[in-house]
Amino acid sequence: MTSARGTGPDTGIKSTDTLISILEVLQSRDGAGVTEIAEELDRSKSTVHSHLQSLRAHRCIRKDGTTYRLGLRFLSFGGHACNRTGLLEIVRPEVDGLVEETGETAQMVVEEHGRGIYVCQSRGAEAVRTDSHVGTEVGLHCTAVGKAILAHLPEDRVREIADRHGLPPRTDETVTDLDELFAALERVRERGYAIDDGERIPGIRCVAAPVRTDDGVIGALSVNGPTKRLEGEYFREKLPSLVGRAARVVEINATYA
Amino acid sequence: MTSARGTGPDTGIKSTDTLISILEVLQSRDGAGVTEIAEELDRSKSTVHSHLQSLRAHRCIRKDGTTYRLGLRFLSFGGHACNRTGLLEIVRPEVDGLVEETGETAQMVVEEHGRGIYVCQSRGAEAVRTDSHVGTEVGLHCTAVGKAILAHLPEDRVREIADRHGLPPRTDETVTDLDELFAALERVRERGYAIDDGERIPGIRCVAAPVRTDDGVIGALSVNGPTKRLEGEYFREKLPSLVGRAARVVEINATYA
C-alpha cells in the first residue's frame, strides 16, 4: 500500500514533496486550516504551519481569517507557461468562434506529463455547466481531447502514459483496456477527429480535433454538450467539420508565429 | 544593494525560498538551463539540479531538451484559486460584453498581497496587443484597475501596500508620490471609476470600475485601448458608464452566488 504521506512521489528534495502535498490538500478542499492539513498529511501542525508561513511570504497562498487558500500567484506562473508561445492569442478567437457557431462549450487542451490541461475555455449561453475550467486536469484516455492527442503520439509514449497514470474508469463507458484504447486511437486517426460519448461525464458528448505542428501534437480543440442536443447528422458530420476547421486554423497560425 | 540570492524574502523554509527563486528565474526567462539558473541565483549547479528534478517529478516544470520551463500544473493551482467562488463564471460574460461594445481589450483584475492579477481577459478584433494576459501581475498604483481597487481599501491598508511594494514609476505619467496617490483615489471615489492615461504604458488609456461586495472590493473591471481611439466624450462619459454597468452586474451576481 502507499505511504501515509499523501500520494506524491518521494524523490529529490523532501521539503518540496511536503510543499506540493500541502498545495494539493488546499486544492482538493478549497482551502483548509493548519490542523486539518496536518491530519490529512499525517504531519505535525508545526511543520505544516511553517510551510504555510513560508508560502505566504512568497505570496503563493492567502490566509482568509483562519483558513489558508491557494493564491493567484500560481496563475502568474501558469499563465507564463501556456502563453510563452503566444498560443493563447491564436487559440482564443477559434474557441470563441466555435462557441458562436454551436452555442455549446468549447476548449483547448494541452498535454503535459501525460495529463490534459485546459488552457482556454469558452461557454455559450445555453451551455451545460460542468466543473471544468481553465487549469482543470483530465485523464487523456477518457476524453475526446485526450484521445485526439494520444492518437498522434508515438505508441511507446502512449504505453508509458497508460502505465504511469493507468486507465481509471470515470463512467461505465470509459475505455479501461489498453488494446481497446489503441483500437479507438486507430479510429481517431482514420476519421481525423475523436469523440467521447459519456466516457467522462454521463450524458455529455464531446468532439475533438488534434492540433499538430512540426513539433508533433501540441493539444486538441473540442466542443462538448448534452447528448440530447448533440446527435444525428449534426454530431456525426457538422460538428467534426467545425472543430476540424478551427483546429486547422490554429495549426496554420501556430506554425507561422 | 540586494543580496546575490535572488530577490525573495529569506523566511521560514529555506528550500522553499530557493524553489520559488528558481521558478522566478524560469518565469523571467521563458525557460533556462541548469547552469544559467545556478549562476543567476549564485548557487551550485547540483542544488539547482536536484530542485529541478524534484519539481519535474511533481509535474510542475517540463524539460524541453536541455532547457527547463514552467509547467501547466500551476494553471491548475491558479485556476482553483480564482474559480473557487465561481467568480470567473460571472465575470466572463461581462468582460466579453465590454469587448463587444467597445472593440477594445477588457479585463478583470483581482488584488492579492498588494498586487493586481489578471484573472480574465478578452480582446477585440481591433484591440491593441499588450503584453498582458491572464496571470499577469501589475502594480496597483500605476493602473486604472489598481486605483479603482485602492480607492476602496482602508487607508492604512493602502499605506501598507505602498510601503511594501513602493510606487515605482513605469512611465513619465506614473504617480510616484503617496499624497498625490491619495488625492487621485479621492477623485476615483467621487467619480465612481478610475482612469489611467499612459501611466503604465505610453499611449494606452484605461477606464476601470471597482467590483464591491459585502466583503469589500474583490477587484476591478476595465477597458483599455489606444489614446487616439479613446478620447473626448466617449472616453469621459460613455466608456465609464459601460464599464460601471458591467461592474454592477458582476457585483449583483457575486453577492447572490
Added chain:
DNA sequence: ACGAACGTTCCTCGTGACCGAACCGACCCG
C-alpha cells in the same frame, strides 16, 4: 466563566539540503 479546539511559538535533535568535485555526453573546432 469554563472548556474545547485551533493556530502559533519555542526548543531540541537528527537529517537532508547544500556544495565541490568528478563524471558524462554533445557539440565545435582544427
Added chain:
DNA sequence: CGGGTCGGTTCGGTCACGAGGAACGTTCGT
C-alpha cells in the same frame, strides 16, 4: 578524427535547518 569546451548529471561528506512535541495564546461555543 581528436582535443577542448560547455552543458547536464552523479556522488559523498558536513552542518545548517526542518521536523516534531509540548507549551502557550486566542477565539469560539455554551
